[in-house]
Amino acid sequence: MIHVIAFYLFAVMTVASGAITILSRNPVHSVLWLILAFFNAAGLMILVGAEFIAMLLVIVYVGAVAVLFLFVVMMLDIDFAELRAGFVRYFPFGALVAIVLLAEMVLGIGAYRAGSLTLGTPNGTAATPAGASNIEAIGALLYSRYLFLFEAAGIILLVAMIGAIVLTHRQRGGTRGQNVDKQNRRRPEEATFNVKPEVGKGVQL
């Protein structure tokens, strides 16, 4: 029973926050509603037993993608009212896209009713071993069978990082960085001196 309640709760929240994402006028609010939609979708994933995908949704989509959207929306000064202004002009094109999508959905459902495609049967590695949660199963595969490729993928990320630095980093002249060593070597006697000015005269520096 609790399953059913949880499912409807998450499902209704997902659909509702998805709808508000589209409808809300303020783009920042849209992104916040999108994050709520992601969280509820993660809840649905937990209900079907795919806890790894649930965590990916929270970490990747909420943690990275949605925050990135938020930054972009807040930093770029986009006038959304102006973007919406061309609605009538772009309506035929939008309608065309909608019709194509509708036709594809009708075809897809028809094909689904007609029977499923004959796909290949997964060999042993693709099936979850009994008694293991799917995080354990993925981890065990990733760090044993696919260890080599996992490490190689790490090198790809490193190459991407080097590339970004090579293409954007430049030495700026004229900046005055902190030199800790020089600061530490400085003694009081170099930095201060005592003078005894005569009455009526200033200090000669």
Added chain:
Amino acid sequence: MDWSQSLRLIAPEETLSIAGLVLLLIAAWGGDKASRLISILAVTVLVGAMALVAPALCSSAMGPDTSAFFGQYHADAFSSYAKILIYLSAAATLVIAPAFFERLGAMRAEFPVLVIFAALGMGLMVSATDLITLYIGLEMNSLAAYVLAAFLRTDGRSAEAGLKYFVLGALASGILLFGMSLTYGFTGTTSFSGINAAVAGGLSHGALFGIIFMLAGLAFKISAVPFHMWTPDVYEGAPAPVTMFFASAPKVAALGLTMRVLLDAFGEQAQAWQQIVVFLALASIVVGAVGAIGQKNIKRLMAYSSINNVGFMLVGLAAANQQGAAAMLFYLTIYVAMTLGGFAAILMLKDEDGNTVEEIASLAGLSRTRPGLALGLAIIMFSLAGIPPLFGFWGKFLVFQAAVDAGMMPLAAIGFAASVIGAFYYLKVVKVMYFDEPVDVVKGESDVWHKAILVVSCLFISPLGYLLTKWLSALAATAATALFFAS
């Protein structure tokens, strides 16, 4: 599976990754002042990696003993053959690059590191016997290549080349991934041997679409027509040493990868992809030859020349047998020598201020002002055109022989006819150098390394190269046997 065995088999990859990381640390602390030192170390590492892969080729390693990590990676004679060519091209790039970049004040310590990681990725590509290894190797190579293309970031053409290469390369990767997912969906496995077993009984439509999409993605990487549009622009815009790298090593890697995918994974269904390869081959030969005729920039000319050469190599692949694969590997070796020599010569074309001369018209009368350089360039152009006493002829001869033996007479005939068109523009360069009035533009001093590479490759493709024929064809045949034995 035996872990120590697997770790021993990937020794060249381990060496390159550790060396890349250590050199990166040296680059971080030494800064751009250390770039000469890093280049020298990187060349040493690449030569060391060549020494590590050579035993597998000499002992003609093949079969299950060469399989590492549950069949995701094969260190057999085929991969060793290709890796030696790849590491050699990467080392040659590192040898000639410093002189070019230092004059522009653009030598960065990261350049050799990126080349090392690109070579690592390409090594993975030719060793890949699993779709995931294939993709990871390809992306590692491509990401490094995008950065290398845009390495002269203050130069607008270089930045444009990098961006163009990146956008189109990402699209091609997407198409390739789509094909891979279809193949996985309809065969249920990502390993090449598993796919081969699954399609042995017959090819479903889904898997056929998988092959087509994968071939489209791979054709982009080898710049076969109709996926060649990026090549002239990227070759022209990228710095000359990087262009030399692009024209040599990634071509070897991507062609090796294509051979593995088609012959290992889909070897049982050769008739499904043969006609696609025949089309790619003929289109590349014709477009490469015709497109080059109007070119005024010698780097663009070399781009079309590489498209044309890829077409000839695909003729060998279209035969879909061991003889064809061996001919293709032989051709690749000669192609790498011609490309390295050709670009070394192009790098030596400098005006008074040391700027690289790229206009073909500026080469007029080169035979009188710089007879040695003109002779070297002429030898390379004649060899690229396939004029008999030079080695370039032998490569073309072998691939056509393989095609004729496989009963593909029309393919060979059209290829022959188109190679005559190709000869026109190569000979045009020779004519400009030898028979036109001197314009006396090329005056700059040449770097000793550029000269060395030009001389070595000219000797290799000169009739002296035929002395190596027996030895090279034995190695190519071993490598091709290993390729067929892996499946």
